[in-house]
Amino acid sequence: MCTWIVQTAELNGSGKSAEGWIPLTKANVCYDHPAHAFMEHSVNIDFVNENGGTGDRVAVEISAESARQLVSAIVAALEEGSKEHGDLLAGLHA
């Protein structure tokens, strides 16, 4: 928040916000001060619908270690899925 440095990913999918399911078009990711998680810094991920309002958001604030485990879990899931559905890791850069 204090740095205004945000990484982004284009998304195609859905997420469940406080108001229910919404389409997701983008993820905004930063390492900065969280709004809720009780830590001084966190990996903050906002899954948003750019075509919606400010409340069309699924917000996540997790520790750096949690984020590393999440990245590993996503990659592992894609590897597992590749066994049945072809190469799901194509284009993934380390």
Add this chain to the structure above:
Amino acid sequence: MADYEGMIAEITTVKGHNGDDISAYFARPLGPGPFPGVVLIHHAPGWDEWYREATRKFAHHGYLAISPNLYERDGSGSPDDVAAAVRAAGGVADDQAVGDIQGSMQFLRALPQTNGKVGVFGTCSGGRQAYLAGCAGGFDAVVNCWGGRIVMSDDEKSEKMPVAPIDYTENLSAPILGLFGNDDMNPTQAHVNALEEALKQHGKHYEFHRYDGAGHGFFYYDRPNYRIEQALDGWEKLFRFLEEHLAA
């Protein structure tokens, strides 16, 4: 019997940058005054409950206090949702923020209860914007609490933030109080040193206090960054500084 005291705290509207209507939280002591004024610039997490409380705290200490919503144009809703949208957009433009802050100052100066003196206070990104506003002129005192990116590398500049505030130091027209945590990563101790050097070089009246055992945002009692000893000392120094420079 204690003397009667009271305050009014409410949302009002001020004319901001480009004449836009901006919501602002306004708290003032009851009574005719005269009272000094303070514009409070909210932090990056937005126009939130902490800033409501801080605005009332200044009113409790005898100030006409106003906190404009610098995220007014970025949507409505919960402060964290709006702040997330602003973060994704790279913050608010410096020109716009300064215009909104100056509009808030004009609001205070037009009040019948004013003593004619107005300061500006900000924390985090609001500390940076308070510095910019102090350099734009019109204030009688500036309080910068751990404002990051006053010192900026070229790659940190953007269309919205094209100039490092430190480069405006020559124009700073009011005494400035700076409160910083020595463990802060933004601003770092090196950033604070650079800012102090610039203020010295231009012969500005400044008072800096640097706290060991504190990082960023050590006033925020609802966050793990809170450091009670340093915060209490900081508030004391802050109100002493404002009394010195804003009393009629």
